[in-house]
Amino acid sequence: MAGAGVPVQVASRHAAVVVVLVLAAAHGALCGSNHVEFAAGAVAGGGYAPSSRSPRVNGTGAAGGPAPAPSSESLAGCGCGPAPAPWQFLNQKLAALWPVIQRFKNTITCDPKGVTATWEGTDLCSSYNNGTQYKGFYCDFPPNAPTTLTVASIDFNGFGLCAPSLAGFVDQFPDLALFHANSNNFSGDVPDLTHLPFFYELDLSNNNFSGSFPDTVVPLGGLLFLDLRYNRYAGAVPPPVFALTVEALFLNNNHFDGRIPDSFGSTGAKYLVVANNEFTGPIPRSIYNTSATLSEVLFLNNRLSGCLPYEIGLVEGLAVFDAGGNEITGPIPLSFGCLRDVEELNLAGNELYGQVPDVLCLLAKNGKLQNLSLSDNFFHSVGHQCMELVRSRVLDVRRNCILGFPNQRPPMECAAFYADPSKHCPFIPHIPCDLPGYKPHAKGAAVALPGAAAAHGGHGHPQPQGGPAGGGN
Secondary structure, three states: OHHHHHHHHHHHHHHHHHHHHHHHHHHHHHOOOOOOOOEOOOOOOOOOOOOOOOOOOOOOOOOOOOOOOOOHHHHOOOOOOOOOOHHHOOOHHHHHHHHHHHHHHHHOOEOOOOHHHHOOOOOOOHHHHOOOOOOOEEEEOOOOOOOOOEEEEEEOOOOOOEEOOOOOOHHHOOOOOEEEOOOOEEOOOOOOOOOOOOOOEEEOOOOOOEEOOOOOOOOOOOOOEEEOOOOEEEEOOOHHHHHOOOOEEEOOOOEEEEEOOHHHHHOOOOEEEOOOOEEEEOOOHHHHHHOOOOOEEEOOOOEEOOEOOHHHHHOOOOOEEEOOOOOOEEOOOHHHHHOOOOOEEEOOOOEEEEEEOHHHHOHHHHOOOOEEEOOOOEEEEEEHHHHHHHHOOOEEOOOOOOOOOOOOOOHHHHHHHHOOHHHOOOEOOOOOOOOOOOOOOOOOOEEOOOOHHHHOOOOOOOOOEOOOOOOOO
8 A cells, every 4th residue: 555655646746846847937938037237326325114013924815815926917028037936925915016126126227235136036025024135115014904914115215226217116006105215316207106095105305306396296185294305306386285284394405496385374294394495585474374283494595585474473383493594684573482482593694683682582591492593684782681692602693783792794784784775674563472571661671882773874673663464575
């Protein structure tokens, strides 16, 4: 009996080998063995790594059976090696993503860190088990398939990869939640991601994208994080961008221009940066609508003009406000004294004038103010509370028009500025909050040497009382 069973076992093993060889040959015919030589380069950047999760794998697809092989259509032209056998993938979702990754790999023209060399084999979720294959790809269980592991996030931060387009790649991951690509050399159009139901983070910063604001981003109503900084985008920012549900919006260091739309006040962002662009016109008075959410906003280094809006003082949750390096004019509204949470306030490098009000400087005593920069303006005096901040170096008033202070503007430059009526803005004496310790009519509130007004052309700060909110923007 034992001897009779041997031929049967050998025959079975031979049959299995034949089946495997046939499958391998069939899949080899579907996809050629072309490989790409990658040019070296260097791009500095940081990295984002989703947290590791406990191993939880199974060998089946969503329905519990083996995943089918990728079709010949999905593999055509991928430029990859022989396709893996269908049963080698963890599930059907990953089997469908393998040719997508291989096709994108074939378009990459530089890979200075050799990242794409790890994009081999069938273990697309290697990082889930702390493996080293498929660097940049991270897996999780999507809400609509809680037992099926698939690629949920892609993080290429700091990889320095070069590719002419992301279309046909990012948009082909149906369960993708985030795509981070800081510090690469990607360009082309931003793909349409509106059909990805779980997508909420997009970081394309520090790449080579150009042209107008990407219109495919505007419909992404579920975005919570949008970072387009350090690219070469230009032109106007569409008003709907500020109506996105984002918590963080970074548009800085591009070439955006024109006026910041009034829809700015519709943003629900906590962090908003439009610095280092070419925006013109005033800061929108609608900023007061952001009071419930906005914490940090940076307008610095644009070409913004107009009067400093009174409404900024109504955004009580502000921690950082930076509008330095613009052409904004007017006195500092007394409403700024209501910014009890502000820690850093930069208005340097503008055309602000008048007295630096004590109501603002009191924030260092009654609020959280740690840094106040008003240098390179045209202020002619400071209050007594502000003098304490100057001595403690919390307040910087260099290159203003304050007589008796060091490092001020030449007197003739100050006189010419104060003689120009076009520089004057309405002043609103109202303070929209209770300020403990503030006495607006205290005797000798201003600190300046006698004759300061005469030295500045006799104007002082001749603002009309009352006037429309926001200084006539």
